[in-house]
Amino acid sequence: xxxxxxxxxxxxxxxxAAPAGAQDGADTGVPATPPERVxxxxxxxxxxxxxxxxxxxxxxxxxxxxxxRGSALVEQARQYVPNRxxxxxxxxxxxxxxxAGSFSDRTTLDMLRRLxxxxxxxxxxxxxADISDRLRRMGEVLHREDAAAxxxxxxxxxxxxxATQAPPEGDRPSAALYSANGWSSGGRTLPGxxxxxxxxxxxxxxxxxAWGGFLPLELLAMSDPDxxxxxxxxxxxxxxxxxxxxxxxxxxxxxxMRGIVSDQDWSCGTPLVLDAIARLSNARLAATGARR
Amino acid sequence: MSRLMLALSALVLALVAAxxxxxxxxxxYGDSLAALFVDDGTPLTxxxxxxxxxxxxxxxxxxxxxxxxxxxxxxxxxxxxADPGLIxxxxxxxxxxxxxIQTGLAAAFAFxxxxxxxxxxxxxxxxVLALAGPRGASITLILAGIVVSSLAGALTSLVLNLSPNPFxxxxxxxxxxxxxxxxSMDHVWLALPLIALGLALLATLTRxxxxxxxxxxxxxxxxxxxxxxxxxxxxxxxAVVGASTAVAGTxxxxxxxxxxxxxxxxxxxxxxxxWASALGGAAMLLAADILVRVVLPTKxxxxxxxxxxxxxxxxxxxxxxxxxxxx
Numbered sequence: 001x002x003x004x005x006x007x008x009x010x011x012x013x014x015x016x017a018a019p020a021g022a023q024d025g026a027d028t029g030v031p032a033t034p035p036e037r038v039x040x041x042x043x044x045x046x047x048x049x050x051x052x053x054x055x056x057x058x059x060x061x062x063x064x065x066x067x068x069r070g071s072a073l074v075e076q077a078r079q080y081v082p083n084r085x086x087x088x089x090x091x092x093x094x095x096x097x098x099x100a101g102s103f104s105d106r107t108t109l110d111m112l113r114r115l116x117x118x119x120x121x122x123x124x125x126x127x128x129a130d131i132s133d134r135l136r137r138m139g140e141v142l143h144r145e146d147a148a149a150x151x152x153x154x155x156x157x158x159x160x161x162x163a164t165q166a167p168p169e170g171d172r173p174s175a176a177l178y179s180a181n182g183w184s185s186g187g188r189t190l191p192g193x194x195x196x197x198x199x200x201x202x203x204x205x206x207x208x209x210a211w212g213g214f215l216p217l218e219l220l221a222m223s224d225p226d227x228x229x230x231x232x233x234x235x236x237x238x239x240x241x242x243x244x245x246x247x248x249x250x251x252x253x254x255x256x257m258r259g260i261v262s263d264q265d266w267s268c269g270t271p272l273v274l275d276a277i278a279r280l281s282n283a284r285l286a287a288t289g290a291r292r
Numbered sequence: 293m294s295r296l297m298l299a300l301s302a303l304v305l306a307l308v309a310a311x312x313x314x315x316x317x318x319x320x321y322g323d324s325l326a327a328l329f330v331d332d333g334t335p336l337t338x339x340x341x342x343x344x345x346x347x348x349x350x351x352x353x354x355x356x357x358x359x360x361x362x363x364x365x366x367x368x369x370x371x372x373x374a375d376p377g378l379i380x381x382x383x384x385x386x387x388x389x390x391x392x393i394q395t396g397l398a399a400a401f402a403f404x405x406x407x408x409x410x411x412x413x414x415x416x417x418x419x420v421l422a423l424a425g426p427r428g429a430s431i432t433l434i435l436a437g438i439v440v441s442s443l444a445g446a447l448t449s450l451v452l453n454l455s456p457n458p459f460x461x462x463x464x465x466x467x468x469x470x471x472x473x474x475x476s477m478d479h480v481w482l483a484l485p486l487i488a489l490g491l492a493l494l495a496t497l498t499r500x501x502x503x504x505x506x507x508x509x510x511x512x513x514x515x516x517x518x519x520x521x522x523x524x525x526x527x528x529x530x531a532v533v534g535a536s537t538a539v540a541g542t543x544x545x546x547x548x549x550x551x552x553x554x555x556x557x558x559x560x561x562x563x564x565x566x567w568a569s570a571l572g573g574a575a576m577l578l579a580a581d582i583l584v585r586v587v588l589p590t591k592x593x594x595x596x597x598x599x600x601x602x603x604x605x606x607x608x609x610x611x612x613x614x615x616x617x618x619x
Contacts, residue, residue: 241459
């Protein structure tokens with residue numbers, strides 16, 4: 001009897017709070033004053049925040065950032081408290097700003113907004129051009145606009161420098177990005193743009209897969225690319241990744257530029273992609289230089 | 293060789309040729325076959341030898357395995373509803389294969405994968421035969437099959453869900469429905485020895501199964517060793533189904549539909565039905581695999597979907613007929 005009354009009261013409180021929270025959802029997530037206790041709950045926003053946050057400003061990052069499999073900044077991430085993106089644990093951290101990705105759990109974000117926690121949501125970067133934009137936005141929400149502007153300037157300068165090293169149209173070797181289940185990314189995706197920026201033409205683009213798509217193994221073999229770039233495999237075997245060990249892929253990798261894998265630097269739209277582009281560019285120079 | 297066998301062999305040969313020349317690369321048929329036999333240094337040879345040839349071989353031998361195993365089980369149990377897929381043998385084999393992959397046994401030892409699938413298949417078939425009883429009445433057989441099938445399927449899903457690999461969970465579909473996409477010659481060498489052994493074992497059942505149509509007592513009077521017959525059936529079925537499932541997942545309905553379709557042509561003699569069903573099964577799986585490549589080349593449509601679309605209506609028809617007979 002008493003228990004049920006408590007539940008009814010609690011339900012009533014949640015229902016009453018819901019409309020108010022829904023109105024807050026429309027804000028841009030930029031706090032009026034510099035946030036002092038920031039929690040980031042997405043691998044990619046973690047990296048942007050770690051790069052731009054002031055001393056002591058960032059409190060927690062997602063647990064994924066502390067795992068070498070996907071994170072490019074493991075050591076740095078270990079200085080912060082890890083979170084698993086659960087509303088309860090994040091609320092108890094008493095943050096004055098939560099930064100999330102657009103793929104973060106919506107119900108979690110709605111719950112945090114209802115509890116009056118400011119939430120800034122970042123779309124993942126889908127191109128190299130998006131990276132400057134995300135850096136500026138991260139600068140805005142952290143009130144670190146100057147640091148962001150300096151980082152954007154450095155990023156643009158180095159990207160332009162790398163672009164001068166790329167060979168002209170018609171003289172570019174072809175490359176195929178190939179990952180689990182035969183997924184191949186094209187020129188309208190971030191990994192695809194990393195490859196084109198390093199001076200390659202993408203096989204996926206020839207097949208109309210600019211946004212990425214499944215490229216049958218036969219078509220990959222017939223296109224006979226100069227380089228096949230596969231990702232790092234996950235622990236434990238899976239049939240989806242077995243295709244990357246198929247004799248055809250092994251054969252295509254044999255005489256093309258070897259040892260190039262899409263690693264942690266490729267997974268997020270941060271200035272770290274510049275390192276990926278530089279490595280890929282060097283591999284191209286080494287291979288084409290040897291051929292001439 | 294009867295006219296039926298000649299016709300089926302011709303059909304299988306034609307389908308093998310079609311399986312070799314049809315694919316997303318879309319090269320001229322003549323060039324494709326030439327590239328298969330002569331290494332001309334073009335990527336087409338790579339496609340033919342490393343992609344299409346293993347796929348055609350696997351469709352051929354796995355189809356033959358499933359067809360013959362279905363015919364053998366139906367002959368032994370004298371029950372047209374028996375089929376390794378339906379009574380849970382394939383599902384148990386899949387569980388064995390998944391366990392081998394996830395525990396690292398498959399990587400540690402070359403034949404770990406097919407042997408683990410074989411062990412799963414043996415357990416499955418023994419469990420079903422034990423539950424269904426020696427005569428294998430329809431109702432107990434199907435009920436036991438459903439239980440073993442669902443349990444093995446659930447455990448397979450559990451193992452894949454617990455895997456640290458993020459792709460593993462999505463592979464539940466492969467293990468439940470089966471596919472020959474992107475298989476290589478490695479898979480052929482993995483599966484072929486066990487399949488050959490299993491087919492050879494099942495082929496020895498011809499006389500025993502024919503004698504069994506007269507009843508168990510009459511068969512024994514004719515000199516058929518029933519215990520040995522049963523053991524050979526279990527071992528043969530487990531070997532072909534285990535090896536097939538290990539590389540191609542669970543492909544249902546082939547062992548059910550093919551013997552059913554061919555039975556009238558062999559005068560309902562279960563012995564003669566064995567090799568006819570092997571050829572018929574090969575033809576059905578080759579055709580199904582060509583179909584998935586033509587209809588949705590980039591989507592890896594699962595083989596089990598196609599065989600089920602053909603097989604389920606036939607199965608329903610069978611149940612309907614059985615019901616009328618019982619009434």
